Amino acid sequence: MNFGFNEEQKSLGETVAALLADFPALTTPDPAEARDPAVWRALADLGLFALLVPEAHGGVGLTLVDVALAIEALGAGLAPPIAASTLIATDIIVREGTAQQQASLLPRIATGDLRIALAVMENGQGYDPGAVQTVMGGNGITGSKILVPDADVADLLLVVARVDGRVGLVLVAHDARGVSIRHHADIDPSSGLCEVTLDGAALMDGAVIGHAGSGDAVTRLMDAGAIVYAGMAMGMAGRMLDTAVDYAKTRVQFGQPIGAFQSIKHRCADMAVAVEAGRSAAYYAFWTAAENVPDRSRAASMAKAYCGEVARDVCNETVQIHGGMGFTWELGLHRFLRRTKVLEHGFGNHVWHYERIMVETLAVQSAVEAARAA
Amino acid sequence: MDFSYSPQEERFRAELRAWLADALPRGWGETVFEPEDEDERAMFRLEWERKLHSGGWSGINWPVEYGGRGATLVERAIFAEEMARVGAPEGLNIIGHNLAGPTILLFGTEEQKKYFLPRILSSEDVWCQGFSEPNAGSDLASVRTRAERRGDKFIVNGQKIWTSFAQYSQWCFALVRTDPDAPKHKGLSFLLIDMKSPGISIRPLRQISGECEFNETFFDDVEVPVENIVGDINDGWRIAMTTLAYERGPEDALGRQIRFSQELEKLIGTTAATRRGDAMLIDDPIVRQKLARAVTEVEVMRLNAVRTFSKYLNGDDRGPDASIIKLYWSHAAQNMYEAAMDILGPTAPIAAPDPLSTGGGRFQLSYLQSKAFTIYSGSSEIQRNIIGERMLGLPR
Structure with missing residues (x-):
């Protein structure tokens, strides 16, 4: 047992962070100016999208644990959401795709030639993927998806839809007949959130992920999505903590740095505790997904619920510690506030995940009691 | 990163599991419980601790030469998990095991180690x-209890407070002032004091829970042989800080986490068995949200501890990270007991043995006890200063 990251894993996180720092547009105050298309190619050239692809398909064959710190860095650097979405989709295709899907998609993912957006939620359906109304039938796929990050720059859409009476995952090309994409007006224009309308959209060959009825794909998508979003949330929380601490060391009021006041110092300490606790939850969840252990869904929900709350609290506190400056457009802290709000509601918010934790916990507890009785 | 266990670690677990199945009283946790009376409970815990020792399960990660088992920190974590699984009793000599032992192991003379460590492990x-x-x-650095050197003895005079388990203790480690003229952190020493020494008197202090776990301890011309100093004279502050790092550290947190997870399991069981109107309490979505949050925080306590173990295993020093662990578990546990009282609803004030108490009336005492968590071993305010100044580098 070891809960530490090795040197390669740490260095990968540092490399991604350094790369993103070379694109100042990403953290510029105006979120409408923050979508730099060059970032994708830079990340692809770094090899980020090959990491999760098995060697047989031209990749490196790493696991979600190996890329956990790189994902944190994507969060901290406000990277384009399509990067995380593509990594999540890669995990699903590697775990759940047919041999044919893997052979046709994974090599192109590895080289950065396939960007995949995730179309999960629908208007009026809450967070539960089981409630989706989009349906795949003989005439293609029909329905409406909302809050799809970076749908407008994606090559493929991975769509949660009803397939033969069950909920499954369907791949749709962005330029297929019957697909229309509309930008939302939303709190974080840098996330490229779109509504995707599918009006009998044409299906590609082998559009349904895995075999019909082979179970885990949708749950795995929700878990992997929750975990990756939790990781990114912790990257943002860590960066905001550092920002708040730096400011508290240099901003002078009443003749001393404000960080010497306990009202500020103790807030920073509480944030540091929350960030460490959130990382414990997130890193464990990455491991459960990498090893696909039975605790995976519970761990994913704990990470998503808890880290979402931590990131929100830390962003709020950081704005407060910066005082009037924190509320200015120019300083740009609002970029993090905006992005955490998007992450918080993607793949289930804390309320949805706490309920899911309860279901999992009660199932485990009754299994233990049944075993004791037997 | 790897949370799975090696074959050797699994063997350790199997061996412990088999031993526990024999060692616990028949019906433990179902029909057999700890005694209600405080003194009887203390003796019960002492007996359990001695039983663990006779089975070779005391001080498992201490060196073999001082009576330990030489186990790894991972095995220490497995030990904690298995104790949790069976709901094993707590020990009585927690301060000996978690604080005195590690401090003597790090800073004691060879004679001190040989004499004291095996006697801690056996709970003699x-x-x-x-x-x-x-x-x-x-x-803390303003302690006034004085120790004056006279020949081969220190003469100790003063008063200590909040001395938990003094009434059951054979030994006390104390921070005393040996140089009243030095700056306050630089005139302190760390003494080991035999509680049978003439001149020591203790007076129980009643806590908000109604229990008398802690005491006032008075020292009136108490003679302490000079060889009972740990480290150098006037170097006591440094040693005490190490003791506190252990008091706040992952071993301690993991032991507590077990108890909290057991209580949380009982709380969930209670909500599943309690009717509220036409439904069961567990079906209330607000109750479920509170429970799930507690489940998450108690799990994070465990993960924090295991993650810190791994840092130590990978070569990091013990430092202010212990304050993070302590600040986290103390508030998370308080939140859990506060949630428990909320969840019990109108009957929350009714405690054992009232027949109308919910869930056996066990949560009221725990709720009261939990108020100490954010005060002892350094209040939350002190932990926040440590984290703010020593980890984050904020100015004093």
Whole structure:
């Protein structure tokens, strides 16, 4: 047992962070100016999208644990959401795709030639993927998806839809007949959130992920999505903590740095505790997904619920510690506030995940009691 | 990163599991429980601790030469998990095991190690901690209890407070002032004091829970042989800080986490068995949200501890990270008991043995006890200063 990251894993996180720092547009105050298309190619050239692809398909064959710190860095650097979405989709295709899907998609993912957006939620359906109304039938796929990050720059859409009476995952090309994409007006224009309308959209060959009825794909998508979003949330929380601490060391009021006041110092300490606790939850969840252990869904929900709350609290506190400056457009802290709000509601918010934790916990507890009785 | 266990670690677990199946009283946790009476409970815990020792399960990660098992920190974590699984009793000599032992192991002379460590592991010697005083609480370095050197003895005079388990203890480790003229952090020494020495008297203090776990301890011309100093004279502050890092550290947190997870399991069981109107309590979505949050925080306590174990295993020093662990678990546990009282609803004030109490009326006492968590071993305010100044580098 070891809960530490090795040197390669740490260095990968540092490399991604350094790369993103070379694109100042990403953290510029105006979120409408923050979508730099060059970032994708830079990340692809770094090899980020090959990491999760098995060697047989031209990749490196790493696991979600190996890329956990790189994902944190994507969060901290406000990277384009399509990067995380593509990594999540890669995990699903590697775990759940047919041999044919893997052979046709994974090599192109590895080289950065396939960007995949995730179309999960629908208007009026809450967070539960089981409630989706989009349906795949003989005439293609029909329905409406909302809050799809970076749908407008994606090559493929991975769509949660009803397939033969069950909920499954369907791949749709962005330029297929019957697909229309509309930008939302939303709190974080840098996330490229779109509504995707599918009006009998044409299906590609082998559009349904895995075999019909082979179970885990949708749950795995929700878990992997929750975990990756939790990781990114912790990257943002860590960066905001550092920002708040730096400011508290240099901003002078009443003749001393404000960080010497306990009202500020103790807030920073509480944030540091929350960030460490959130990382414990997130890193464990990455491991459960990498090893696909039975605790995976519970761990994913704990990470998503808890880290979402931590990131929100830390962003709020950081704005407060910066005082009037924190509320200015120019300083740009609002970029993090905006992005955490998007992450918080993607793949289930804390309320949805706490309920899911309860279901999992009660199932485990009754299994233990049944075993004791037997 | 790897949370799975090696074959050797699994063997350790199997061996412990088999031993526990024999060692616990038949019907433990179902029909057989700890005694209600405080003193009887203390003796029950002492007996359990001695039983663990006779089975070779005491001080498992201490060196073999001092009576330990030489186990790894991972095995220490497995030990904690297995104790949790069976709901094993707590020990009585917690201060000996978690604080006195590690401090003597790090800073003691060879003679001190050979004499004290095996006696801690066997619980022949139960230990208490003489740090706080009426005027030295959060400002611990201002302790006034004096130790004057006379020949081959120190003569100790003063008063300690919040001395948990003093009434059951054979030994006390104490922070005392040996140089009243030096700056306050530089005139302190760390003494090991035999509680049978003439001149020591203790007076129980009643806590908000109604229990008398802690005491006032008075020292009136108490003679302590000079060889019972740990480290150098006037170097006691440094040693005490190490003791506190252990008190706040992952071993301690993991032991507590077990108890919290057991109580949480009982709380969930209670909500599943309690009717509220037409439905069961567990079906209330607000109750479920509160429970799930507690489940998450108690799990994070465990993960924090295991993650810190791994840092130590990978070569990191013990430092202010212990304050993070302590600040986290103390508040998370308080939140859990507060949630428990909320969840019980209208009958929350009714405690055992009232027949109308919910869930056996067990949560009221725990709720009251939990108020100490954010005060002892350094109040939350002190932990936040440590984290703010020593980890984050904020100015004093």
